[in-house]
Amino acid sequence: MELTVVRGDITEQQVDAVVNAANRAMRGGAGVDGAIHRAGGPAVLQDAIRRFPDGLATGDAGWTTAGDLPAQWVIHVVGPNHNRGETDRSLLESCYRRALEVADELGARTVAFPLISAGAYGWPFEDAVACAVDTLRATPTEVDEARLVAFDQRAYDALRAYAGL
Template identity: 55%
Template structure:
């Protein structure tokens, strides 16, 4: 069974086997969590992302999929990059958001990772409503068939923490 914990803090400081990067499809860095991971982790992450782009992901990583690289200078061993969907009021993209969590855990299992830190995927510039994102994330992690023993949701601010905490309590 996977233990789910919540932390108010900085995902780049998490001492877990893997941290999940809310990446953009280019895999070449960006803003928010993506930019922070690339800045703190250093050029080794970007070098591996460039290699992935040159080989398997020439058109970028599709939303809902996941791939791993080194964690560079981060305390974690690996970064699992996943691309969340942009929120839409005219199209239900919930399955794609849930896939980010399932696919990240699948990659974690392939790596042998037992502890994984997730951000609130798609809730920044991709504008996913926080309460809905928390529900989808928690449901996807709870339903995943994984060997990961701890999933840590690392929330950047108190509002995100409170929203995830409320969603977690609804299911307990």
């Protein structure tokens, strides 16, 4: 699998699947979650309600339609909320691993990832970067390209430097 880093808007990525950093309820929210729901339109929320009436557990992943997004699927993951005491790094690692497992189930070959839990959930930035790169590189998958999408220059520079790109 090729690991790439781009700076941009995850909702505009031309990939098979985009990963959404969702909350447990999977009903939309702030940050990446809100952006994906706004850009994908009501079909994303309707599919999430139908497929996941009780939401998802922290560290788990599930998919819905991508609605109006250029991708075919949204793979929703629930990252740990460091600000609320969820500091077990294995939960963050699980988000990346589970997203790749779901991508493999779907047959997705290109997947765009945000930096999970690094925003409103307050995961320490440097560790969020290391966890993303290390976990994606260590996880066996049929995905051809895992694309880390950095929303700002700081994340872009940090991801590229850590990944050695």
